[in-house]
Amino acid sequence: MADRNQPRYNQKKRAALEAAAAVFAEHGYHGASTTAIAEHIGIKQGSLYYYFKSKQQALEEVCAYGIEDYVSRIDGIAAMALPFAVRLLAVFQSHLSAFRERRDAMKVYNDERLYLPESARTELHARGSGYRKTLEDLFARAVQKGELRADLDCHFAALTVIGIGNAWGDLIVRDDTLDTTVLAQQCADLILRGAVQAEA
Amino acid sequence: MADRNQPRYNQKKRAALEAAAAVFAEHGYHGASTTAIAEHIGIKQGSLYYYFKSKQQALEEVCAYGIEDYVSRIDGIAAMALPFAVRLLAVFQSHLSAFRERRDAMKVYNDERLYLPESARTELHARGSGYRKTLEDLFARAVQKGELRADLDCHFAALTVIGIGNAWGDLIVRDDTLDTTVLAQQCADLILRGAVQAEA
Amino acid sequence: MADRNQPRYNQKKRAALEAAAAVFAEHGYHGASTTAIAEHIGIKQGSLYYYFKSKQQALEEVCAYGIEDYVSRIDGIAAMALPFAVRLLAVFQSHLSAFRERRDAMKVYNDERLYLPESARTELHARGSGYRKTLEDLFARAVQKGELRADLDCHFAALTVIGIGNAWGDLIVRDDTLDTTVLAQQCADLILRGAVQAEA
Amino acid sequence: MADRNQPRYNQKKRAALEAAAAVFAEHGYHGASTTAIAEHIGIKQGSLYYYFKSKQQALEEVCAYGIEDYVSRIDGIAAMALPFAVRLLAVFQSHLSAFRERRDAMKVYNDERLYLPESARTELHARGSGYRKTLEDLFARAVQKGELRADLDCHFAALTVIGIGNAWGDLIVRDDTLDTTVLAQQCADLILRGAVQAEA
DNA sequence: AATGAATGAGAGTTCATTCAT
DNA sequence: TATGAATGAACTCTCATTCAT
Secondary structure: OOOOOOOOHHHHHHHHHHHHHHHHHHHHOOOOOOOOOHHOOOOOOOHHHHHOOHHHHHHHHHHHHHHHHHHHHHHOOOOHHOOOOHHHHHHHHHHHHHHHHHHHHHHHHHHHHHOOHHHHHHHHHHHHHHHHHHHHHHHHHHHHHOEEOOOOOOOHHHHHHHHHHHHHHHHHHHHOOOHHHHHHHHHHOOOOOOOOOOOO | OOOOOOOHHHHHHHHHHHHHHHHHHHHHOOOOOOOHHHHHHOOHHHHHHHHOOOOHHHHHHHHHHHHHHHHHHHHHHHHHHOOOHHHHHHHHHHHHHHHHHHHHHHHHHHHHHHHOOOOHHHHHHHHHHHHHHHHHHHHHHHHHOOOEOOOOHHHHHHHHHHHHHHHHHHHHHHHOOOOHHHHHHHHHHHHHHHOOOOOO | OOOOOOOHHHOOOOOHHHHHHHHHHOOOOOOOOOHHHHOOOOOOHHHHHHHHOOOHHHHHHHHHHHHHHHHHHHHHHHHHOHHHHHHHHHHHHHHHHHHHHOOHHHHHHHHHHHHHHHHHHHHHHHHHHHHHHHHHHHHHHHHHHHOEOOOOOOOHHHEEEEEEHHHHHHHHHHOOOOOOOOOOOHHHHHHHHEEEOOOO | OOOOOOOOHHHHHHHHHHHHHHHHHHHHHOOOHHHHHHOOOOOHHHHHHHOOOOOHHHHHHHHHHHHHHHHHHHHHHHOOOOHHHHHHHHHHHHHHHHHHHOOOHHHHHHHHHHOHHHHHHHHHHHHHHHHHHHHHHHHHHHHOOEOOOOOOOOHHHHHHHHHHHHHHHHHHHHOOOOOHHHHHHHHHHHHHOEOOOOOO
């Protein structure tokens, strides 16, 4: 188990990670075979263990990889001073395009992380709920500023936004023709304005 | 494999179905073992095959069982002449309480149906997309009547509503303290009015 | 994993146990393959797991089986009121014939038990050291009665007797022509009288 | 595979040999991994093959190393003209201290040599039985001289002495507090005088 | 003199499935 | 109606071995 920072190793390790993500995404953790993962990168099954200590550890790494930059991007959004409407759009944009860029790993994080042992799951959970908290905070501050209605349940709203993002993310993964930019706009629009005709 | 209509058989068959649903829901299709399902109803592994031809067939039946009355209920909602707001509430109410009543089976339908072979999947898909179409239609008619704004993308809206329902359904399954009535109201409210302060 | 006391099960289980003992004895625990054990009783490798939860558990059971009646017999010897010379002969006789009757299992107990995990090993150790203590006691009482010389280190003597028994046991296992009765007599004789010419 | 006689190579080769002995002694031949052996001397697994052609060859060399000087020492003992009692003490002393000095290798020779292929085993066997023969001869000559009783079975006696030596050797290896000098004396004493009270 | 990377064979284990009873 | 017993295929994982560098 080489841990050098040599570029050749890192390159192959990354390939292994993405292969694992792809196969986990398609067949689920339990339905995925290490043989299939290995074939994805053109090595023999046993050789996978040069890159992963175990199948389970591969799942851990894929999950972490899946939320890594998706989670980190929200801090950037929270940091900038922008109207809530713009921020919400950015959140959806970021969430949906994460599904495009690391589609498999994100799907795996969403659907398969519960098969990890407690210890690994809680570590991941910490990062994921950081995301939710930041988002909730965004809503709360917008309520304070009067951008959103005062009776809004921010916790509920944040979870719903994440739910919508994940639901569309799932569809995006399966349908390449969907345009994330348009979709993000539609999502933000619906959340902001609702479906009811404005009585202007 | 006796398919007698005797009540005792049906009773046990239902128990087997629910056991399969429970185990599939907890461990996923591939992670579930027939031993675990059998133990759930206090019989031995081999005896399961008296009720199911195969593990896969059990999955098919669980999935069908999972959407059965949830799908059928929407026709009732569509049939009655009611304001859209009431209908949408009813849709969420029906969707979320389905997760309470047949939680395991619905979760399995949502998460595991993709592991079915094409043939079985398309049959289920037909029923599921009937649901979506009816819902889409509900939106379209409300737009026509002027209840909803004219520029609403009804296809998008229907899918989003389903996505929200499933996302909260997932949370409901894991958290017994959530109140489906309140949640349905919040969901409907958000979709209808949006989060933005009405500029009355 | 059936735990019934049905004779047919017990019969096959015993056969499995003896097959495991034979293969462990010949190749050592790590060198033994479950395939080889299964073939010994004419079943397929996977079917072994109907009788043993794991290879390791098979080792535990073989070890327990190996000392079971060998250990229990010494209590009988200790209970009877006999001159020490007769007792010692009985001890050797019992020890060596145990190697004849359960040769494989005893060899496995001696040579492979250290590959068991702590927990299992200590449980076995308790039984084994009960044997040593009883034997030591036999020596001590004989010293008190004046049957043996007063300066004898009974702990040392007991361990040496066991060592001799095991050493010859090992040879017995490999050489069918050795006569355990004669051997037992020789051993007892050597320990009692020593090799030096009596200066009578 | 450079077999240079350079001191640096020999030094490392010796280290590799002792590492192999240590790991074989602890885990048995089949339970030992080349990785573990390599780690013992701080090199990588693949590098071991610079010192050994194969794992099996490592076992051969360890076994040979294990009996090398233990076997050679008995010739010295046999060569000197000494009373049998002194000689026997020297034999035990030599045997037991060999376990102290090359404990791992001796243990490996005793316990693992049977996993070698016939050819290698017979070569080792020759040296081992030379030891036994010399010892047997020592007994025979002592009987002739009247030092030992005439009815002594010298073959039996020699094997028993070796058995005792190995049994205590095994205990010595695991228990550092045992004093080989005292032990050797006790062993010799028991063999010579027996346990029975002399009827002086 | 040593390593990183890979391999292929084999291990132990699980499991859906079958079937005589 | 259900079970005990077995199977065979698949699976994850380990390991001795090789070899270019």
